Amino acid sequence: MRLDDDSLDRAIMALPLEEPPPELRASILAATAYRPAPPFTLAEIVAAVTVAAIASWLAFAMGPKISDAVAAAFTHLRLLLWVAVGVGATLWLELLTAGRPAYAFSRRAKVRAKP
Amino acid sequence: MAALLARVGARVNNAPEDARLVAAVLRGDKEAFATLVRRYDRPVYHLAYRTLRDAEEARDVAQEAFFKAFRSMRTFRPDAKFSTWIFSITYHACCDRLNRRKRFSVEELPERADTAPGPEHRVIALDEAQRLRDAIDALPEKYRAVVTLYHLQGQQYDEIAAILGLPMGTVKTHLFRAKEQLRRLLGRSMHETR
Numbered sequence: 001m002r003l004d005d006d007s008l009d010r011a012i013m014a015l016p017l018e019e020p021p022p023e024l025r026a027s028i029l030a031a032t033a034y035r036p037a038p039p040f041t042l043a044e045i046v047a048a049v050t051v052a053a054i055a056s057w058l059a060f061a062m063g064p065k066i067s068d069a070v071a072a073a074f075t076h077l078r079l080l081l082w083v084a085v086g087v088g089a090t091l092w093l094e095l096l097t098a099g100r101p102a103y104a105f106s107r108r109a110k111v112r113a114k115p
Numbered sequence: 116m117a118a119l120l121a122r123v124g125a126r127v128n129n130a131p132e133d134a135r136l137v138a139a140v141l142r143g144d145k146e147a148f149a150t151l152v153r154r155y156d157r158p159v160y161h162l163a164y165r166t167l168r169d170a171e172e173a174r175d176v177a178q179e180a181f182f183k184a185f186r187s188m189r190t191f192r193p194d195a196k197f198s199t200w201i202f203s204i205t206y207h208a209c210c211d212r213l214n215r216r217k218r219f220s221v222e223e224l225p226e227r228a229d230t231a232p233g234p235e236h237r238v239i240a241l242d243e244a245q246r247l248r249d250a251i252d253a254l255p256e257k258y259r260a261v262v263t264l265y266h267l268q269g270q271q272y273d274e275i276a277a278i279l280g281l282p283m284g285t286v287k288t289h290l291f292r293a294k295e296q297l298r299r300l301l302g303r304s305m306h307e308t309r
Binding site for chain 2: 014
């Protein structure tokens, strides 16, 4: 190899770029441009929380009858058992779907994820 | 030589097309960002790999750089060049990792090529490109970065200076000294192979 300035420049410029790992591009795209849309939009979350807040407020504001009935319901062993079964099933499904809500697999989510 | 430099410059010098793609990304066109990824993933990986000399870390840095770019696209100045921006993000991510390495080990020392036996001893009878690559690896980090960006950007010293956050004069000085060291290392390797 000749070592004058021009030859060295030419040698540097002629160096091929490093070959990236084959899956690099796919993983970058999956984390950026082709990232699936979140299951719920911010507006949907705000609407759901608002509805829940209004429902709770109505339940407690409409008098002690409803709140007493709700409080009494939670003293029943059978109801608590069903609540426990529901929570357990939810956790199990959560583990089964690796933290992704079933919605993420739906057609609507795929349509949303499309650029 | 001028033709070669122009060709190399053109490898990453797609400024007008990039500006159009960036504008499209800002309008919500995700496919435009995918095009930018396809255009720059290889040079970004190259910069990360040549700076860090570790394939695994270079892969992580390349991913991190594009993710940061995607998330902060709105902060991108329209008068800037996308290539300069993405290389700058990549280089700073590399610097963070090198600093972390220095904190936890003595592996990366800036003046390694001057003081201790380093990769230059691996420079043996290989083909010229490999010898040159090994010689670049043996350079101190600051010179290695300048040579790598010179390789990617061609003679656009202002862009290299913007990426590294250094004055243009310093970039030219680093490049001059890097070439001197390369000549010395390559001369030694040729002598050893005879």
